[in-house]
Amino acid sequence: VRIDPEKKEDRERVAQTLLRVTLRLAFAHGFVSLGLREVSRAAEIAPTSFYRHFADMEELGRRLIETLAGPFIEGFVARARTKLPGGNFALAVASEAIAGAVEDPELMRFILAERAGAISTFRLAVATKLAVVSAAVRDSLAEKVADSSELAILADAVVVLVLEACSDVLDQGAAHAPAVTERVSSQIRLLLAGGVASKGRK
Amino acid sequence: VRIDPEKKEDRERVAQTLLRVTLRLAFAHGFVSLGLREVSRAAEIAPTSFYRHFADMEELGRRLIETLAGPFIEGFVARARTKLPGGNFALAVASEAIAGAVEDPELMRFILAERAGAISTFRLAVATKLAVVSAAVRDSLAEKVADSSELAILADAVVVLVLEACSDVLDQGAAHAPAVTERVSSQIRLLLAGGVASKGRK
DNA sequence: TGTACATCAGTGAACGCGCGTTCACTGATGTAC
DNA sequence: TGTACATCAGTGAACGCGCGTTCACTGATGTAC
Numbered sequence: 226v227r228i229d230p231e232k233k234e235d236r237e238r239v240a241q242t243l244l245r246v247t248l249r250l251a252f253a254h255g256f257v258s259l260g261l262r263e264v265s266r267a268a269e270i271a272p273t274s275f276y277r278h279f280a281d282m283e284e285l286g287r288r289l290i291e292t293l294a295g296p297f298i299e300g301f302v303a304r305a306r307t308k309l310p311g312g313n314f315a316l317a318v319a320s321e322a323i324a325g326a327v328e329d330p331e332l333m334r335f336i337l338a339e340r341a342g343a344i345s346t347f348r349l350a351v352a353t354k355l356a357v358v359s360a361a362v363r364d365s366l367a368e369k370v371a372d373s374s375e376l377a378i379l380a381d382a383v384v385v386l387v388l389e390a391c392s393d394v395l396d397q398g399a400a401h402a403p404a405v406t407e408r409v410s411s412q413i414r415l416l417l418a419g420g421v422a423s424k425g426r427k
Numbered sequence: 428v429r430i431d432p433e434k435k436e437d438r439e440r441v442a443q444t445l446l447r448v449t450l451r452l453a454f455a456h457g458f459v460s461l462g463l464r465e466v467s468r469a470a471e472i473a474p475t476s477f478y479r480h481f482a483d484m485e486e487l488g489r490r491l492i493e494t495l496a497g498p499f500i501e502g503f504v505a506r507a508r509t510k511l512p513g514g515n516f517a518l519a520v521a522s523e524a525i526a527g528a529v530e531d532p533e534l535m536r537f538i539l540a541e542r543a544g545a546i547s548t549f550r551l552a553v554a555t556k557l558a559v560v561s562a563a564v565r566d567s568l569a570e571k572v573a574d575s576s577e578l579a580i581l582a583d584a585v586v587v588l589v590l591e592a593c594s595d596v597l598d599q600g601a602a603h604a605p606a607v608t609e610r611v612s613s614q615i616r617l618l619l620a621g622g623v624a625s626k627g628r629k
Numbered sequence: 630t631g632t633a634c635a636t637c638a639g640t641g642a643a644c645g646c647g648c649g650t651t652c653a654c655t656g657a658t659g660t661a662c
Numbered sequence: 663t664g665t666a667c668a669t670c671a672g673t674g675a676a677c678g679c680g681c682g683t684t685c686a687c688t689g690a691t692g693t694a695c
Contacts, residue, residue: 255545257457274639341543343457382614385591412584419617476672
């Protein structure tokens, strides 16, 4: 017995609705405060139908990270790559990440909140997704910074500053995106200037 | 009718217990997931007694930030100050903050989680407390960095990096505190090297 | 082509449970005079 | 000193409510032959 592709699409659509609706509700009150019934109600399905898609809210949360947060993060890394060559990749990542935060604030808030939240499995899963960004920044700096241990801490610092900028944009509104981008760009430039200078010293 | 100082102490002790117990439970499951009955049970008082101290969980949360998080943050700024003069204040803040995270992981997790969490009033309140750190770092750099706008973004970047280091220590355990301190110190040094270098350029 | 059977998303009823909150009461302590 | 009264933290009983979960069922669709 094979699966009808049309039915599969329907099923997938409901699951996506549950994920999206959860992000919307989590934006206001936080993911951990949400219940299966609250989410089902907002998605306009019966509470019992929830189980056709997820075993519980924890699994839904894991799927949020895997199917939405992961691609979202990889997306702005990919877009930053298309800006090369000829630019500073770290600055491109910052600007693309901020654009992502403006485009999908609910998803960005979820990533920021769970990255620092109390649920350790979520923290770890988000950190794993963000490691992609850190690695990409590291590669982009490999030519400019000789010391490989310095390379890693520079890249990680860049990622942390970029995430902080995204958080600022969420709090201050999309109108402040240019100012926040300018600010984080300055921070990254200063940081990298230090890294390059330290190479020069050697 | 005046208040007996001894009774006042008793009352204060119960309130402190509620705050402490909330931090302990929030460390595991997150503050927003906690209920008044759960907290009261852990504090070994009747659920109805909760109302003698706080109107609801939200007020308890606000008091956590005001009476525990605030002094905690001011504490490591103050300790960093005593290390001066003769040292780099930003590095002292980093090392004292990490020491604070090791000493009181539950409070540090609460600060980190609510700083990035979904409850906007908590985010704002925590940000206000952390602004003290940023301002202190800014003052300490005033002599080394000429440009005052650069000064502010440098100080803010330092604070963000320090908080990230605290988060790393919570996740990796106190044993890694020296390594994490070393790492964040390097990041701060590179950042400040860039700041000082940019001053030299002008 | 028709018939019997399998799969599976969605559902309503029902369950036991823990929640936040109100209420009236207790008992220890302090104040007035 | 004694007596009457005020304050106030703590409590147990009780409430209505929403929760997560189980269950048996429906109906649409796909497969076997």
